[in-house]
Amino acid sequence: MTHETRLERGRRALAEIDGEAGARVVDALADIAPDFATYLLEFPFGDIYARPGLGLREREIATIAALAAMGNAAPQLKVHLEAGLNVGLTRAEIVEILMQIAVYAGFPAALNGLFAAREASTSEVYGRNPAVPWSETATGCSARLPSTAGAT
Template structure:
């Protein structure tokens, strides 16, 4: 059952967040959470609950569409290279093709400028080199 786009289940926000993070980022996402354990464990909880437990768990968009939007936003911001790489990997994990990711990044040249698109494409190249084809 949903209410205003939100999944209404017996899962807590934290449980939903863990489940979504595993679906989207797999081991890479869990590594980010683990890396926060010694410096900001509360922030790790917030990260799981809000973006993944609340927003990524809404019914309105699928994970592919959410990652397209996230990749575009991070590329347009231009200063989010580590997070952009995380979400390019996530895009691959949820079924985006390399060509689709490249097209999203090229689209950013129109709205965010050539430097943002270029930096995004270089980030994608690094991720693609690490990921199996």
């Protein structure tokens, strides 16, 4: 496997997964650490994402869960939340992924992930329609506190 092959495969994978957002991340590294941009393209995208064992959709599920559980990677989480939507995840599935991590990573990690999802999907940067609220994707019961009006 040649250096160019890994790099080109990484560029293709990044473009397919993240679109323009991925290119912006790589471009932002050009004046700081161009070698790091190359490593980013070659290893995670050129080697790992290109493996045949999982599809891009499943890889983004794992990535979203891992980044949200870390609790210290909000910018990367937002990029991968958008990537998840780009590769076919629905908003409802993303909410379920983030709810699932509450069991293993705690409520703070899940809450931060849910708030990051709301911010990422309504960002004009990604061209999403902020008029569609996340609540339309929610399933299950709606938690509402009982009214205290008239209580004595």
